[in-house]
Amino acid sequence: MDNTIKVERAILDLTQDELAKRIGVSRQTINSIEANRYVPSTVLALKLSEVFNKPVNDFFKLTDD
Amino acid sequence: MDNTIKVERAILDLTQDELAKRIGVSRQTINSIEANRYVPSTVLALKLSEVFNKPVNDFFKLTDD
DNA sequence: TAAAAATGTAAACTATATTTGTCATATAGT
C-alpha cells in the first residue's frame, strides 16, 4: 500500500494534528499512516476522502506486496 | 457505513464464494460485509475496487452513525 | 421432490488498527 496523504495534507496546508482533529483520530495515527507503518480502516479512508474532497483511490494505491 | 457490494457482485454475476476467491478472503468475510456486520480494511476495499472496476467511494458510503 | 449450490449466522480465535504516553529532533519566531 502506498499513499499520498502527506501531499494532500500539504495542498490543504494542514498539520498532522489539524488533520487528525478534523477526522477524529490521534496525531500518531496520521503520522503512522504517512510513514506507511499501517493502513487505516475504510471508515478512516472515507473520512480522509471527505476532507481532501477526492476519491479514496486517488491517495491510496495497492502495491504488489 | 453502507455498501452496495451485493449489487456490484450481481452486476458481475458472481457468488459470494467466487468474489471471495478473487480477492483472497473467506466467503464469510464477503457475507459479513454485505450484512453490514463489519467494514473491511482499506486493502480489501481497494481489491474490491479492482474487481468491480469502480472507485471505493462508489460502493462504500459513510453514514451518520 | 431430492440433491446441490448459495446464502445467513454465530462463536472462538488471530491479526491488525488505533490510542495513549513518551522521547527525540528540527524549525521558526522572540
Add this chain to the structure above:
DNA sequence: ACTATATGACAAATATAGTTTACATTTTTA
C-alpha cells in the same frame, strides 16, 4: 539562547477487523 510548533518514532494497551469452523436456511436445478 529560549520557547513553541511540527514531525518522526516506538512500546504497551485496547478496540476492532478478519479467519476458521460449523451448522442452518433458502434457492436453484436436475
